[in-house]
Amino acid sequence: MFSLKHVNQRVKMLKYVHVVMLVTVMFCQAASAEWADWILNASLDGGFEDNTNFGIEKYMRLSDVTTSQSVLVGRYYQLGDYFRLSIAADLKAKEYKRYDGLDNVYSGATVALTHKCGWGLEAPWLRIHSSAGYLSFNEAMRDSWMYNGGLTFGKRFSERFDMLLSYNFIYRNGKNSQGVAGFMGNPFDQVGNKGSVVLSYLLTEQLLASLGDSVYYGDVTSTVEPGDFNTFKSFTKALIRDTTFNRRLGTYRFEALANEFTAGLSYALSGHTSLNVNYTRVDGYASDLHYYDNLVSTSIKYSF
Amino acid sequence: MTTFATYVITLLCLLLPTMGYCYDLVSEVKDGEGALVENAVITATPLSGEIKKPEKNLTAEIDQIDKTFVDFVTPIMVGTTLVFPNSDKIRHQVYSFSEAKKFEIPLYPPGQGRATPVTFDKPGVVVLGCNIHDWMKAYVYVVETPFFAKTGKNGKATIKDIPPGQYKIEVWHPYIKKSSATVKQPVNIGKESDMKVDFVIDVKKALTVRRAPGSIGGGVYP
Numbered sequence: 001m002f003s004l005k006h007v008n009q010r011v012k013m014l015k016y017v018h019v020v021m022l023v024t025v026m027f028c029q030a031a032s033a034e035w036a037d038w039i040l041n042a043s044l045d046g047g048f049e050d051n052t053n054f055g056i057e058k059y060m061r062l063s064d065v066t067t068s069q070s071v072l073v074g075r076y077y078q079l080g081d082y083f084r085l086s087i088a089a090d091l092k093a094k095e096y097k098r099y100d101g102l103d104n105v106y107s108g109a110t111v112a113l114t115h116k117c118g119w120g121l122e123a124p125w126l127r128i129h130s131s132a133g134y135l136s137f138n139e140a141m142r143d144s145w146m147y148n149g150g151l152t153f154g155k156r157f158s159e160r161f162d163m164l165l166s167y168n169f170i171y172r173n174g175k176n177s178q179g180v181a182g183f184m185g186n187p188f189d190q191v192g193n194k195g196s197v198v199l200s201y202l203l204t205e206q207l208l209a210s211l212g213d214s215v216y217y218g219d220v221t222s223t224v225e226p227g228d229f230n231t232f233k234s235f236t237k238a239l240i241r242d243t244t245f246n247r248r249l250g251t252y253r254f255e256a257l258a259n260e261f262t263a264g265l266s267y268a269l270s271g272h273t274s275l276n277v278n279y280t281r282v283d284g285y286a287s288d289l290h291y292y293d294n295l296v297s298t299s300i301k302y303s304f
Numbered sequence: 305m306t307t308f309a310t311y312v313i314t315l316l317c318l319l320l321p322t323m324g325y326c327y328d329l330v331s332e333v334k335d336g337e338g339a340l341v342e343n344a345v346i347t348a349t350p351l352s353g354e355i356k357k358p359e360k361n362l363t364a365e366i367d368q369i370d371k372t373f374v375d376f377v378t379p380i381m382v383g384t385t386l387v388f389p390n391s392d393k394i395r396h397q398v399y400s401f402s403e404a405k406k407f408e409i410p411l412y413p414p415g416q417g418r419a420t421p422v423t424f425d426k427p428g429v430v431v432l433g434c435n436i437h438d439w440m441k442a443y444v445y446v447v448e449t450p451f452f453a454k455t456g457k458n459g460k461a462t463i464k465d466i467p468p469g470q471y472k473i474e475v476w477h478p479y480i481k482k483s484s485a486t487v488k489q490p491v492n493i494g495k496e497s498d499m500k501v502d503f504v505i506d507v508k509k510a511l512t513v514r515r516a517p518g519s520i521g522g523g524v525y526p
Contacts, residue, residue, distance in 0.1 A: 034395065034411050035395070036394065036395045036397075036411060036436045037394045037395065037436055037437075038394060041517065076436070078395075078397070078411050078435075078436065081397075081408075081435065119399060119401070119433070119435055120401070120433060120438075121433070121438040121439075121513055156438070156513070159510070159511045159512055159513050160511060198520055200518055202511055202513075202514055204511075205511055205512075205514070206514075208514055208518050208519070210518055210519050210520045212520045262520050264518070264519030264520045265519060266516070266517070266518045266519040268514055268515075268516035269516070270516065271370070271371075271372075271515045271516060272515070272516060273516060274516040274517050274518070274519070276518075276519035277519070278519050278520060299519070301516075301517040301519075302517070303515075303516065303517040
């Protein structure tokens with residue numbers, strides 16, 4: 001599915017999307033498109049992850065406690081009655097208590113063009129979006145450029161119930177890693193396709209329940225003991241020595257089909273702020289291998 | 305002397321109604337569980353059908369503060385012109401698709417007098433929205449009588465200065481159920497026992513779109 005030609009086509013398409021978005025932005029500036037609102041979203045998260053390295057065997061699964069902060073700042077521009085352009089700068093930081101080599105900072109930009117098919121809160125909308133940014137880790141071998149492009153369809157059925165459907169093409173371009181002898185390629189060069197659905201239902205005026213499920217097909221990384229490197233030659237072409245997890249391991253890339261299920265509850269503290277609890281379960285499958293990861297997190301979110 | 309005094313008092317009693325003496329009507333609105341109902345509109349319509357046209361142009365306003373319409377319910381008389389100041393630091397685009405008044409105010413910046421005023425020339429319920437912020441919602445209740453008032457948090461409303469006579473007293477609320485008894489008539493304004501008209505109505509437990517961010521996306525239109 002991910003032949004080099006195929007990936008190149010997708011990356012090319014992503015670049016086109018970026019160019020189109022940038023031209024639209026410039027056009028809007030030139031045409032004095034009216035800005036409508038500010039974008040200011042911030043989040044403080046704390047969580048626990050029981051398989052940070054996507055280890056397959058039980059003894060290889062490494063858990064950790066994480067904290068993260070994110071802020072998205074930008075503006076909405078209204079292009080007529082039915083189109084909205086958003087441009088925002090995105091900054092995220094994530095810290096790991098035990099494996100601080102995974103501590104990372106992401107800085108990037110997001111551009112999205114949304115078409116609303118009518119007026120009113122029940123009118124469906126379609127959004128094309130693209131983002132690019134740099135992901136920098138304490139352990140520099142993981143540093144990567146991140147690109148994302150996709151489509152989201154949203155529909156509100158009532159004051160209580162709304163739905164999002166989205167497709168994302170994800171491209172990660174690793175920068176620094178050096179492959180183990182006999183392996184070539186960087187495990188952090190990754191491509192993937194992700195389809196998601198999110199359903200949200202308002203239980204009370206304050207309490208919103210959400211369920212999300214996504215299917216990802218593409219590259220993921222996992223870790224392996226050094227003694228097993230040779231056995232992985234038939235399975236992967238990208239493997240590096242990795243000391244991030246405080247022990248000698250190899251990190252390798254492989255193609256997997258992963259299902260990610262999320263259930264969340266959100267309590268509105270005000271019109272701008274919410275307190276959230278999420279549980280996420282990821283199940284990945286490749287050949288006869290199965291890995292899984294459980295994540296529990298709480299967060300406080302703010303939206304201007 | 306006593307006969308003279310009786311004569312004067314009787315004459316005054318007969319003349320008072322025609323001398324423009326007016327009365328206040330007090331109403332209290334509760335729901336089926338006894339809770340006080342805010343934002344209910346009480347109207348008094350003369351059964352004679354004679355409604356005096358206002359001497360000057362009527363105006364009212366609905367502000368936008370922190371991306372919320374203020375007030376949530378605004379009762380006005382037919383012919384009233386509504387202005388929509390924007391007290392936020394961002395822009396709004398107010399619209400209505402209601403039969404009683406369809407309009408759209410193009411995106412407009414913060415401040416007073418930046419949006420074209422809208423005159424409401426038909427009675428009925430007008431639901432307002434904002435094309436930028438989907439959760440924003442408000443109701444304009446356009447009535448044909450000049451005698452109306454809206455209940456506050458204490459569930460009480462006072463219609464002031466009603467000339468004496470027979471009236472139909474009605475209640476309306478944006479979330480009122482059809483099963484509610486909404487009309488009381490005839491009510492004799494000027495008659496002591498009729499100067500307080502209370503209502504018990506059934507109100508739907510309506511939710512508005514939640515504005516705060518959700519846990520995994522969803523929620524408000526981006």
